[in-house]
Amino acid sequence: MAATLKDIAREVGVSVTTVSRALAGYHDVAAGTKERIEETAVRLGYSPNITARRLQKQRTDTLGFIMPTFGPRFSDPFFSEFIAGIGNKAADHDYDLLVSTHAPDSEGEWQAYLQAARRGWVDGLIVVRTRENDSRIQLLCDHRFPFVAFGRTSNVCDFPYVDEDSAAGMQLLVQHFIDLGHERIGLIAPPPGLMFGRYRLQSFYNTMAENNLPVQPDWIVTGDMTQRGGAEAVKALLALDPRPTAIIGGNDLMAIGAINRIQQHGFKVGVDIAVGGFDDIPLSAYMTPPLTTIHQPIYEIGQQTCAMLIDIVNGRSPQNPHTLLTPTLIIRESSGTAIKQPFKEVSAFKNNPNKLTDRKPVNFSNNMTQ
Amino acid sequence: MAATLKDIAREVGVSVTTVSRALAGYHDVAAGTKERIEETAVRLGYSPNITARRLQKQRTDTLGFIMPTFGPRFSDPFFSEFIAGIGNKAADHDYDLLVSTHAPDSEGEWQAYLQAARRGWVDGLIVVRTRENDSRIQLLCDHRFPFVAFGRTSNVCDFPYVDEDSAAGMQLLVQHFIDLGHERIGLIAPPPGLMFGRYRLQSFYNTMAENNLPVQPDWIVTGDMTQRGGAEAVKALLALDPRPTAIIGGNDLMAIGAINRIQQHGFKVGVDIAVGGFDDIPLSAYMTPPLTTIHQPIYEIGQQTCAMLIDIVNGRSPQNPHTLLTPTLIIRESSGTAIKQPFKEVSAFKNNPNKLTDRKPVNFSNNMTQ
DNA sequence: GTTGACATCCGAAACGTTTTGGAATATACT
DNA sequence: AGTATATTCCAAAACGTTTCGGATGTCAAC
Known part of the structure; x- marks a missing residue:
């Protein structure tokens, strides 16, 4: 049905080779012939058969x-x-x-x-x-x-x-809550096995420890990354006594589910309980209250990942094969204002992003690596 | 690098044809040879070159x-x-x-x-x-x-x-609001040009007319299908005097954006202003208040679309090439309860889904078809 | 001993492209 | 005239698969 090189060759009266080379822009075909070939190609509605080309080019x-x-x-x-x-x-x-x-x-x-x-x-x-x-x-x-x-x-x-850098992101978030005066912080962790969940969880522990705050095992529950899972998981947190004053969702979807359940229980998010998320999905800004979260530039990450892969399949070695992006904290109303004590000045550490970029990877203990 | 039919043929000592036919399960190859071929195939880690097969099979x-x-x-x-x-x-x-x-x-x-x-x-x-x-x-x-x-x-x-059947969906939604006692209903319409937006818009007009309710031009604004667009568009609706008592988002994303803005203005959604959406995205159930919306089974639609296409490319004619799915109304809290007048008994029409399935396509006036 | 049926195998063509390694012709230089 | 150099073209092979149309051999039936 579709026109092939052979069709054009027959029509113009040259060989398939010449047609191929003319269309490919080689310089060993006369201007006149090239012109006739090109004209015939568009007239016949030629478009190369990608499958054949792939087979040839391997x-x-x-x-x-x-x-x-x-x-x-x-x-x-x-x-x-x-x-x-x-x-x-x-x-x-x-x-x-x-x-x-x-x-x-x-x-x-x-x-x-x-x-x-x-x-x-x-x-x-x-x-x-x-x-x-x-x-x-x-x-x-x-x-x-x-x-x-x-x-x-x-x-x-x-x-x-x-x-x-999930660890850096989680640190920003936890530190934000701590700076607001929170000491009992709950976490709805991503399911075990997911690598970024591990970084986020470990960084949660680390940041609490750095601030000399104890972590009760009860404060960590696991959710399945959906809003439904977040809503389910937060129930255990709300039943605690004393209750955490702040809750972090392992991703925005779970945070949104948690907010929903928290509000159903009659609490005011950002006032009675602070909530934070992770990902900054577009919807997070349109929650009531808007969600404090860690921004992930998903679109750019997709682009970079793809660009790197294209380099690799073409035999070029990518300039930075281990790219670690520094996340930013987006403060919105769901994290509320300072509690129990006046709003503290943000520390120098928090204001210096380089400090965060350069931080060494979290060192996991061996029993966690299993 | 990867093993080809030729490699297997050389190894076993038969022709490429025989290898091909053995692996394809033809019955004109001796049991013994077939066995040796199969054994060699797995030993060499053979997997067919899809590109070559595609070229051959066209x-x-x-x-x-x-x-x-x-x-x-x-x-x-x-x-x-x-x-x-x-x-x-x-x-x-x-x-x-x-x-x-x-x-x-x-x-x-x-x-x-x-x-x-x-x-x-x-x-x-x-x-x-x-x-x-x-x-x-x-x-x-x-x-x-x-x-x-x-x-x-x-x-x-x-x-x-x-x-x-977007028209049926919109009718369900508008009728729901009307049954609750609303008479001034605003619509954040999808951008013109999108076909489903046209059905939804037209059905909005039709349903209002069927109920003898006038529609002010001001009540219809257009949004770009994002939560951001919904938030922007609803501003014009809120500035109206008298204000619409109910607002329908052309899709859930816009409804969510609208809810956000409405709440920022200090109104209570589901009490001061009723809101409805369209699509029933998973998140809509986790809004505060949860969003009344029209359910679209996107996953199943994807499956059906794909199944139909597979039928077609294989030369089978699909059993139902013009599939129209009947939507269902999901009532949640964002539409609130009856206002101004006691909650009316739902009409017989509403309770009979067949009535909706069988409804004739909306007849657009000619000046709209342009 | 011929015939036909059956089982088993294979050569060659085909799918449409790119590329290699020239061949043929014309032009320019000694 | 002979040699070098450009210019323009093409035959053939290759990529890996499937399939058509036999070819060969074996065996039973006549």
């Missing part, structure tokens, strides 16, 4: 993204923004984006990575929501398959990644 | 989805859920999903559709957010390229689609 010009979808009713604003980021960057460089959806840690997901690692499906892969001792990353490392991760992991192999 | 086994992304900070929960729906269904049928991101109505978007229509890139396309007189759909129709749309359009050509 590369797909396609990047893969295996999306971890949790359950059928899956709706996480993170993903639409992230896909927009990688998709646009990929398009800039004439790459296609192949998206595959699988439940995390499922058989199907594993098969998808296996297939990808055997080559020929995509040129490179983007991995998100890294897990502790991530078998996907191990597989790709073992096969030396090109990929870039959004997030680090505890695996030993060295690989390129873009990540947000 | 089909890509890939479906395309060109995602209309609005601006860099793009985050719409609709898309992650929709992609999960089509992605999972596609995977069930061994199809890949190629995702491309482009700003709606941009040059890049048009190029992407052009490229797709010329064949060879993907076997079929999924089109969302249909527009009035949609040039994308016209293009695909003209080229007889296989596609399924989520949403209808005003184009003359006949094409397969899945859509939600």
Whole structure:
């Protein structure tokens, strides 16, 4: 149906080679012939067969993204923004984006990575929501398959990644609450196994310790990253006596769920109980009260991840294969104002972002690495 | 690097043809040879080169989805859920999903559709957010390229689609408010040009008219489908005198933005002003107050759209190429309770869902069709 | 001993492109 | 006239798969 090089060649009266080279812009074809070829090409509505080209060039010009979808009713604003980021960057460089959806840690997901690692499906892969001792990353490392991760992991192999400094973010948030006078701070932690959850949890402990504040085990509950999970998890926190005066959601979705439940219990968020989130999804600014949170530039992270991957599949080594982005604290009303004591002057440390960028990675104790 | 049929053939001592046929399960290869071939295949870690297979079979086994992304900070929960729906269904049928991101109505978007229509890139396309007189759909129709749309359009050509009966949804919502005693109802309409926005707007007018309620032009404002847009747009509504007693957001995101702004003005949503949304995104249940809205089963719509497309690219004609889904009203607290007059008994009409399913398409006046 | 049926295998073409390594012709320089 | 140099073109191979149309051999039936 569609016109091929052969069609043009027959029409113009030259060889397929010449047509190919004319269209590719080589300089060994006469101006006149080139013109006739080009004219015929548009007249016949020629467009190259990408599959044939791929077979010949032995590369797909396609990047893969295996999306971890949790359950059928899956709706996480993170993903639409992230896909927009990688998709646009990929398009800039004439790459296609192949998206595959699988439940995390499922058989199907594993098969998808296996297939990808055997080559020929995509040129490179983007991995998100890294897990502790991530078998996907191990597989790709073992096969030396090109990929870039959004997030680090505890695996030993060295690989390129873009990540947000979750520990620094959590420190900003916890310190913010402490500076406001809070001493009993609850945390709705991301599920164990998720790497960024580990950083956030550990940094929560660290920051409390740095401020000489004890942490009751009861103050830490786990949620499943959805607003529903946040609403469920916060119940245990509200039942405590004494109750935490501030609650941090492991992500914005859980914080929003928590706010909902807290308000249902008749408390005023930002007055009776302070709440903070993590991610700064666009909706967080439109909650009542607006949510204090840690900003993550998801779109840019998607772009950087994709750009790095494109470098790698083209054999260029990326300028910064271990990119760590410094998060910023967005203070809104949900964290309220100072309690029990006058509002303290923010410390010099908090006002110096470099201090935060340069901070060494949190050193996990061995029993946590298991 | 990766093993090919030729490698196996050389190893086993048979022809490429035999290897191919053995692996494909043909019955004209001896049991013994087949066994040796299979053993060698796994030993060499053979996996077929998809590109070569595609070239030979002249089909890509890939479906395309060109995602209309609005601006860099793009985050719409609709898309992650929709992609999960089509992605999972596609995977069930061994199809890949190629995702491309482009700003709606941009040059890049048009190029992407052009490229797709010329064949060879993907076997079929999924089109969302249909527009009035949609040039994308016209293009695909003209080229007889296989596609399924989520949403209808005003184009003359006949094409397969899945859509939600937005008009029925809006009627449910408006009637709900009217039954509660509201007479001045404001609407934050989706931007003109979006097809579902047109249905919703028209149905708003129709339902008001059916109830003999006048509509002031001031009561209709337009928003850009984001929470930000909703917050902006509602300002004009709040400045009105007399103010509308109920406000409907053209989608949940705008309704949430509106709620935020309304509360900032010191009004109590669900008491001073009733608010309704459209879509029932997961977050809507966790607003304060929870949002009354029209449920759209996005995930299922994605699945149905994809299933229909797979039928089509395989030459099967889908059982119901014009699927219209009946929406349901989810009543939550944001719409409040009856005002000014006792809560009326719900009419027989409202209680009979079939009545709604069977309702004829709204008849647009000609001057609107332009 | 011919015939036909069956089981098992394979050569070659095809899908549409790119690229290698010249070939043919014309032009310029000694 | 002979040699070098450009210019313009192309045949053929290659990428890895599937499939068409036999080819070969074996065995039973006539």
